[in-house]
Amino acid sequence: MATEPEVGSEVRGLAPEGEAESTAQGDPAATDPAGRDRGTARDVLEALRGSVPDHLLLTDPTQLATYECDGLAAYRVTPALVVLADTAEHVTATVRACAEHRVPFVARGSGTGLSGGALPHAEGVLVVTSRLRTLHEVRRADQRAVVDPGVINLQVSKAANPQGYYFAPDPSSQQICSIGGNVAENSGGAHCLKYGFTSGHVLALDLVTPTGEQVSIGTEAPDAPGYDLVGAFVGSEGTLGVATRAVVRLTRLPEEVRTVLAGFASTDQAGAATSAIIAAGIVPAAIEIMDALAIEAAEKAVSCGYPAGAGAVLVVELDGAAAEVGHEYAAVEQICRQEGCFEFRMATDAAERAEIWKGRKSAFAAVGRISPDYIVQDGVVPRTSLPAVLRRMGEISAEKGLRVANVFHAGDGNLHPLVLFDASEEGATERAEEVSGLILDLCIEHGGSITGEHGVGSDKARYMPRMFTDDDLDTMQMVRCAFDPDGIANPGKIYPTPRLCGERPRIRQGAHPLTGDGVEVF
Amino acid sequence: MTLLQTLSPLCEVVEAGPGDAVDGVAPALVARPRSTEETSALMRACHEAGAAVVVRGHGSKLRWGRPPERLDVVLDTTGLDALVEHSRGDLIATAGAGMPLARLRELLAEGGHQLVVDDLAADAGGSTLGGAVATNLAGPRRMWTGAIRDLVIGVRLVRADGTVAKAGGKVVKNVAGYDLSKLVTGSFGTLAVITEVTVRLHPLPEADRWVGTSVEPDRLAAVLEEVVHTQQVAHAVEARVRPGVSPAVVTLLSGTEAGATARAETLRARLADLGCEAQVHDVAPPWWGVLLHPGQRGGTEPPAGSRPVLLKVTARLSGIPELLAEVTRLEGTANGSAGAGVVYVSLPPDEQAGGKVEALRRAATRLGGSAVVLDAPPEVKDTLDTWGPVPAIDLMRRVKTEFDPTRVLAPGRFVGGL
Numbered sequence: 001m002a003t004e005p006e007v008g009s010e011v012r013g014l015a016p017e018g019e020a021e022s023t024a025q026g027d028p029a030a031t032d033p034a035g036r037d038r039g040t041a042r043d044v045l046e047a048l049r050g051s052v053p054d055h056l057l058l059t060d061p062t063q064l065a066t067y068e069c070d071g072l073a074a075y076r077v078t079p080a081l082v083v084l085a086d087t088a089e090h091v092t093a094t095v096r097a098c099a100e101h102r103v104p105f106v107a108r109g110s111g112t113g114l115s116g117g118a119l120p121h122a123e124g125v126l127v128v129t130s131r132l133r134t135l136h137e138v139r140r141a142d143q144r145a146v147v148d149p150g151v152i153n154l155q156v157s158k159a160a161n162p163q164g165y166y167f168a169p170d171p172s173s174q175q176i177c178s179i180g181g182n183v184a185e186n187s188g189g190a191h192c193l194k195y196g197f198t199s200g201h202v203l204a205l206d207l208v209t210p211t212g213e214q215v216s217i218g219t220e221a222p223d224a225p226g227y228d229l230v231g232a233f234v235g236s237e238g239t240l241g242v243a244t245r246a247v248v249r250l251t252r253l254p255e256e257v258r259t260v261l262a263g264f265a266s267t268d269q270a271g272a273a274t275s276a277i278i279a280a281g282i283v284p285a286a287i288e289i290m291d292a293l294a295i296e297a298a299e300k301a302v303s304c305g306y307p308a309g310a311g312a313v314l315v316v317e318l319d320g321a322a323a324e325v326g327h328e329y330a331a332v333e334q335i336c337r338q339e340g341c342f343e344f345r346m347a348t349d350a351a352e353r354a355e356i357w358k359g360r361k362s363a364f365a366a367v368g369r370i371s372p373d374y375i376v377q378d379g380v381v382p383r384t385s386l387p388a389v390l391r392r393m394g395e396i397s398a399e400k401g402l403r404v405a406n407v408f409h410a411g412d413g414n415l416h417p418l419v420l421f422d423a424s425e426e427g428a429t430e431r432a433e434e435v436s437g438l439i440l441d442l443c444i445e446h447g448g449s450i451t452g453e454h455g456v457g458s459d460k461a462r463y464m465p466r467m468f469t470d471d472d473l474d475t476m477q478m479v480r481c482a483f484d485p486d487g488i489a490n491p492g493k494i495y496p497t498p499r500l501c502g503e504r505p506r507i508r509q510g511a512h513p514l515t516g517d518g519v520e521v522f
Numbered sequence: 523m524t525l526l527q528t529l530s531p532l533c534e535v536v537e538a539g540p541g542d543a544v545d546g547v548a549p550a551l552v553a554r555p556r557s558t559e560e561t562s563a564l565m566r567a568c569h570e571a572g573a574a575v576v577v578r579g580h581g582s583k584l585r586w587g588r589p590p591e592r593l594d595v596v597l598d599t600t601g602l603d604a605l606v607e608h609s610r611g612d613l614i615a616t617a618g619a620g621m622p623l624a625r626l627r628e629l630l631a632e633g634g635h636q637l638v639v640d641d642l643a644a645d646a647g648g649s650t651l652g653g654a655v656a657t658n659l660a661g662p663r664r665m666w667t668g669a670i671r672d673l674v675i676g677v678r679l680v681r682a683d684g685t686v687a688k689a690g691g692k693v694v695k696n697v698a699g700y701d702l703s704k705l706v707t708g709s710f711g712t713l714a715v716i717t718e719v720t721v722r723l724h725p726l727p728e729a730d731r732w733v734g735t736s737v738e739p740d741r742l743a744a745v746l747e748e749v750v751h752t753q754q755v756a757h758a759v760e761a762r763v764r765p766g767v768s769p770a771v772v773t774l775l776s777g778t779e780a781g782a783t784a785r786a787e788t789l790r791a792r793l794a795d796l797g798c799e800a801q802v803h804d805v806a807p808p809w810w811g812v813l814l815h816p817g818q819r820g821g822t823e824p825p826a827g828s829r830p831v832l833l834k835v836t837a838r839l840s841g842i843p844e845l846l847a848e849v850t851r852l853e854g855t856a857n858g859s860a861g862a863g864v865v866y867v868s869l870p871p872d873e874q875a876g877g878k879v880e881a882l883r884r885a886a887t888r889l890g891g892s893a894v895v896l897d898a899p900p901e902v903k904d905t906l907d908t909w910g911p912v913p914a915i916d917l918m919r920r921v922k923t924e925f926d927p928t929r930v931l932a933p934g935r936f937v938g939g940l
Contacts, residue, residue: 139838139840140751141747141839141840142838142839142840142841142890143750143839144838164751164753185697186697186701188695188697192695196668196672197695197697199672199701199704200668200672209917213916215913215914215917216913216914217913217914217917219836219890219891219892220838220890220891221836221837221838221863221864221886221889221890221891221892222664222669222836222862222863222864223658223660223669223708223834223836223864223892224836224892224913225892225894225909225910225912225937226909226912226914226915226918226936226937226938227705227708227709227713227918227921227922227937228658228671228704228705228707228708228709229705229914229917229918229921231671231701231703231704231705231707232700232701232702232704232705232921234701235697235700235701236700252751252752252753253753254753254755255753255754275611278611278613279610279611281634281725281726281727281728282725283724283725320755321753321754321755321777321781321785323754323777323780323781323782323784323785323788324755324777324778324781324785327778327780327781380693380695380696381693382609382611382612382614382692382693383611383612384609384611384612409695412693412694412695413612413693413694413695414695447691447692447693448691448693448696449691449693449695449696449697449698450698451696451697451698452693452695452696452697453695453697454697455697456697456698456699460698464698464699467691467698467699468688468698468699469687469688471685471686471687472687472688472689472699473699474685474687475679475681475685475687475689475702475714476689476699476700476702478921478924478925479700479702479705479921479924480700481924482917482920482921482923482924483917483920494699494700495699
């Protein structure tokens with residue numbers, strides 16, 4: 001089940017340090033913040049007997065181990081109970097039982113997340129929504145699809161294509177990641193430069209709140225009256241409840257698509273071309289850059305035939321009405337040649353387009369060909385800071401003696417530096433972690449973000465205080481307290497030191513009881 | 523110590539005048555902080571004093587929603603009007619909440635950019651940025667970029683108790699932490715005071731073309747189907763109905779000079795194939811992106827002293843023709859974003875208004891949307907259910923309670939009396 005589209009099993013040979021350890025160890029807390037008794041996963045299991053068929057309730061250690069990690073395999077925690085939901089009622093029953101007994105739960109879709117957002121809780125319940133795969137409706141006339149959370153991202157587009165529509169958010173894992181996961185992570189992708197992230201494409205959700213209530217938020221029409229709870233829920237990484245159904249926006253297929261591949265001597269040149277394209281008032285569907293090391297890896301893995309000797313390749317996709325795309329194409333070609341590109345190719349049909357994208361989309365996995373281990377980062381910087389950040393990253397790489405390959409969504413400044421190392425080498429893992437952290441600091445220094453699309457999850461909670469003040473984080477926690485007063489939905493994710501609900505802001509009371517436990521339940 | 527004495531040292535504070543009433547409810551004071559820090563000190567003091575606060579920009583939409591159930595201080599944001607940053611290479615801008623949209627438009631245009639928000643409420647000098655965010659203001663071009671909720675990438679907030687917090691940032695791609703920007707967008711000032719907003723910008727197009735046609739009611743669905751689903755990339759599709767006149771449908775195509783011209787011609791020809799005679803214009807019709815009174819023609823002044831019953835009504839896209847037919851049956855006037863599923867309806871403020879609002883609400887609900895009364899004369903508004911049924915109201919109440927437990931921010935203005 002823990003298959004990953006981009007990430008091979010060799011990903012991140014790191015020991016689960018820090019967060020993962022503290023999740024699995026510590027003093028057992030028998031009471032919740034309000035002093036009430038907390039139950040165990042066994043109580044949840046007993047409560048579910050009868051309402052969820054036995055074969056969907058996994059307690060066998062071997063079966064449980066299948067779910068010990070998501071796409072970020074460095075962190076592993078075996079859950080106490082796995083519920084394979086076959087219906088929305090199974091989800092509701094499970095969450096309700098967890099709420100009743102105040103037992104932590106974690107929701108999981110396809111398990112492709114790259115920040116450990118679906119990392120299980122050792123004493124908690126893992127609710128798997130991947131079997132909820134009914135694509136209820138594609139309504140061209142309304143530009144909407146109604147889907148279950150386990151429906152695969154690409155399936156929505158496949159179902160809508162014959163009617164001239166598609167689902168715009170396209171994370172690289174779109175062949176396997178689920179809509180429920182996209183909603184939890186506010187997934188992006190190469191084309192969100194023009195079309196925005198998942199949050200712009202979800203109109204309404206049915207969800208089960210951490211208190212066990214079934215609630216519908218949003219309407220299939222825009223601007224539902226009241227607070228934009230859909231806007232708050234999308235990207236909340238499973239900490240505000242579990243979506244059981246989504247109404248999503250479909251986007252009209254463009255009349256014309258032109259994908260361009262330009263070879264440059266350096267990432268500086270490719271970056272300058274990117275800036276010039278944006279300055280010319282063009283909003284491409286995507287602008288991607290790969291550096292020499294990433295190209296080398298991709299060539300070894302998929303023979304994508306990128307320009308030989310390129311220090312960087314720029315992939316630009318233009319789409320829209322034919323009457324505009326032709327003009328934009330001419331402008332992009334002129335800009336690329338001015339900025340010194342030595343090769344400029346265009347794909348006109350879907351096959352040629354796929355050929356250009358193959359190298360880019362395989363880049364993460366391909367890096368495994370040139371390095372035994374690597375860490376993927378997901379920082380964001382203002383586009384105008386790209387040259388400075390890339391130069392500094394080069395310096396850091398040289399200082400620490402570790403290679404860093406760069407693959408990035410240049411149009412929106414979202415970097416995916418891959419820190420390459422060999423875990424079998426003494427101290428290499430620690431140095432790789434250090435480089436990775438320095439890169440995030442660099443992003444924050446330049447006014448950027450620690451994550452553009454992978455989410456905070458388990459992986460980056462410790463970096464949140466570098467980007468946000470205690471007051472900022474407390475304010476976000478207020479939303480969590482409104483949805484999840486007992487703190488049982490995906491505890492320990494996103495926020496490093498969750499404030500207890502009902503506690504006065506800014507008065508901290510040590511570690512959250514629910515994040516410090518680790519008793520064997522079965 | 524009086525409230526005036528308490529607040530005076532913190533920022534500019536004056537006693538309120540008759541023009542400062544919020545939908546008929548008079549405040550005691552008007553405070554005009556000039557920074558986030560002053561706003562924080564002001565809110566802390568108001569919170570401690572239990573003084574109810576309503577935030578006001580230009581006041582162009584202050585009558586929308588319910589009147590506040592109590593009111594002590596109007597927090598005037600016009601002192602927070604700086605353009606903090608316009609990063610041309612990043613297509614983002616940060617400005618104070620009191621920045622007028624009209625002024626922002628001029629400043630951004632110098633760099634060839636724009637914030638794609640159409641100011642529907644053009645009276646009182648137009649909306650401020652903060653007012654637009656607080657009401658999730660969106661006009662025709664929401665079909666292109668989404669509403670302002672899709673363009674806000676960061677906010678600086680002052681909470682009810684004076685705590686300063688930010689969410690989001692100044693990069694367009696960012697999933698670190700909850701998206702509080704979306705939560706406060708459209709919250710009518712009931713969760714926090716927005717002091718600064720960072721928005722995503724778009725390049726100003728070289729050319730705009732409007733393809734307009736007048737259609738018989740029975741052809742409306744076919745015409746909308748064509749322009750909404752066209753691959754010519756419509757940046758807005760507006761429809762208009764008023765008593766005794768055939769519905770009009772106008773489509774905006776923005777782009778390069780040659781591209782927009784060619785696309786408009788393609789669309790015109792497609793409509794001709796459908797038996798609809800359409801014209802291509804270089805300017806928008808006078809009713810474009812304007813909230814109208816019942817029967818009012820675009821480009822003319824509204825009847826003096828009158829206030830219509832004004833509603834925002836939404837429906838699934840395929841339901842818009844049926845919704846507009848219902849407006850016609852109720853002898854209302856409507857214009858709005860047929861391409862996005864949102865129309866603004868005005869009804870005469872007479873004794874039939876209540877029944878008509880209910881009829882519209884039934885139609886909207888049946889068609890997957892909702893009907894919200896934005897404005898009405900006070901005596902009529904009192905008789906109407908402003909917000910209608912709101913699903914998940916309990917969850918919203920819990921959010922309000924977390925952010926503003928003592929209810930000092932615009933109490934009673936929002937859904938469910940929040």
